[in-house]
Amino acid sequence: MGTEMDEKTTIAKRVARELRDGNLVNLGIGLPTLVANYLPVGVQVFLQSENGVVGMAPLGIPGAAAAALTDAGGSPTGIIPGAAAFDSVTSFCLIRGGHLDVTVLGGLQVDEQGQLANWMVPGKMVPGMGGAMDLVSGAKRVIVAMTHTAKGKPKILKRCNLPLTSVRRVDLVVTELAVIRPTDAGLVLEEVAEGVTVDQVIAATEATLIVPETVSTMKLAA
Amino acid sequence: MGTEMDEKTTIAKRVARELRDGNLVNLGIGLPTLVANYLPVGVQVFLQSENGVVGMAPLGIPGAAAAALTDAGGSPTGIIPGAAAFDSVTSFCLIRGGHLDVTVLGGLQVDEQGQLANWMVPGKMVPGMGGAMDLVSGAKRVIVAMTHTAKGKPKILKRCNLPLTSVRRVDLVVTELAVIRPTDAGLVLEEVAEGVTVDQVIAATEATLIVPETVSTMKLAA
Amino acid sequence: MSKVTTIEEAVARIPDGASLMIGGFMGVGSPHALIDELIRQGRRDLTIIANDTARPGVDIGKLIAAGAVKRLVASHIGLNPETQKRMIDGDIEVELIPQGTLAERIRAGGSGIGGVLLSTGVGTTVAEGKQTVEVDGETFLLEKPLKADFALVNAWRADEYGNLSYELTARNFNPVMAMAAGTVLAEAEEIVPVGVIPPDQVETVSVCVDCVVARRN
């Protein structure tokens, strides 16, 4: 199943295909950040960072830089021409107000109701939710980009046992093994990665998966 | 009792003495606007206009002008150095949020509870409240600057019969005849204009006035 | 991905019966050319959300005079006797809202806020029919979000992506309305190439704007 780097690249390349030209997109720190590097030709998106900018340059592309310009992790970042800076209040008006087309976030757990837990492990990790709850509750589309399992244990469960990030159902879950769409009826297995069987995905998943007659093979951005 | 112009000047000069150095002040259209022209020496106030500026130049003082710079009546105005422009949302955050030190407004009626009616005469005048309700509900101090009577009829009543602007008690009422302070106990007659007797004020007022042992003579700004 | 289009095409997107937020304060900062084109194209039965209706024959006042308006939500119509007359005659349904409340309700509409609690209007006619909420012993009116199908805004400068900046008191309701409508049409005094407006001077972010048109002079 390849190295961890391969897995992340697979996920990022698949998520990239979900973005549309002109979309306002917020990419979480870590894996989701890679998505911007695999956009199809002709698709330009505007990257938002919740600390107050639209028009961040994708990772590794310098853009215009300044001491007073960082990403949501506090790391230096660049901006593209046509970028805009604003305060935290405005930033979350964009996120909650129907202006943010897509948010891509990492996940600790997703369950059969399509609910996400990604901000806290009681007794272990108490980082605070930052902007995650606002993003998941407010964005027009929520895409969870995460590895299918953690240390061999399924992360797609019948019911999340970690504190939820939002009761809102996420729109898509992309892992290195599969693309899963949460629906009213449950989790639909839409695609499997090249070389991965439906049974392998089911074995790595605690939640019940709805398997349509044909499950296509995951297509990745070039 | 002098001409209408004298009356307005008297009121404006008396109100001017209520303003303190550095105050943020909103002056209503008409009579209240004159107040800025009678500020005591050493008192600089910042004039707000609810359409989105702090630092308007007083009436008759040109200041810096521009086509895109008007007062709340839509008339051209000037600004002083150190002025700031902002949108309508911010403008009312300043008004409601405890930042506006004083608002001076005209009045149709004030009553024994110190409540003001100044925006509507049912069946006759339906201009809309504009910013009046926000100003009266939100400013730290509300000063009503109005003539004591209208066509010989008292405007200071037992109970307002026109729709209220706010249930908030105003802080001071200044007319060409008197200075009246609404309190828990009722309307206290604090000052009478030069050459005016307490009985003359009482005769021109429908509301019961509380008359302290000594009522001082109204002092006007130079 | 330039959003620059002609005034005719931009206005053609608006159907009869649409709800429109229109920026401006007594005509200052109103999208003059878009308003004129609405009248030229003969649009009817519009709902207008705006601070005021200016004066007769000026900006939104023209829409009133043209009989294009069915319903009006505003804070002030005092300087336009024609609006008052049409209201009293029953030609236009008018809802009057305190100016700060109008601004906050539009902001809520564009910001994913379910409602704001304000004391403005408590105990007055404005409170009629409104839900009240008590917080720590104090009573507030629950003011609901306002949205519209379209916002017609006026900017000083626009770039081709739709970033907007405004000038002095011509700003007023324009930035907040540009957040609160399904489709946002921006009229600008000047259209500049992308990158010319410094990021710190962008007041409406490009992603909120759908069409940019240059004002005719």
Next chain:
Amino acid sequence: MSKVTTIEEAVARIPDGASLMIGGFMGVGSPHALIDELIRQGRRDLTIIANDTARPGVDIGKLIAAGAVKRLVASHIGLNPETQKRMIDGDIEVELIPQGTLAERIRAGGSGIGGVLLSTGVGTTVAEGKQTVEVDGETFLLEKPLKADFALVNAWRADEYGNLSYELTARNFNPVMAMAAGTVLAEAEEIVPVGVIPPDQVETVSVCVDCVVARRN
């Protein structure tokens, strides 16, 4: 009426036990010199309202390390293990709030808003103990205003009246906090004469600011 003062005098206004809003996002846009001076003057038992506590040894992280903080209201402490340790040890009481809700609550505090209705956090641990309000069949959390005794903000430019402008992502929570505190201390990279900041580029209006200090370099 210049508001320019020394850092020492500005910070001397803050008593032990005061509540402080402090601008910044992971240290970017924090008032570095005011924070250092708080530590030098040995202030104790502070309540801090801020987005985060940066990293150990950086900005608000220094206040945490110095034991100056009794209570913290923030959205994120993940990158400062020292804050997490002191929270788990019971040395600091921590209230975690979603970032957008934190921004909106501070805004309400400075804008005369009695509360805002948000869906963020509905059905999660964030909803515990909070009043809910139903509007047109949808459930929202009633989020109350946040205020503080002092706000310590960081600006790019300030004039002597206290007008402030900000730079890029160093803006973050600074403008909203400058509206929501009893006394506002602004630290600026550059103090310019009155009239130099164009009216359209003033983001915090002078009347909200009490002291202006120049950053030491």
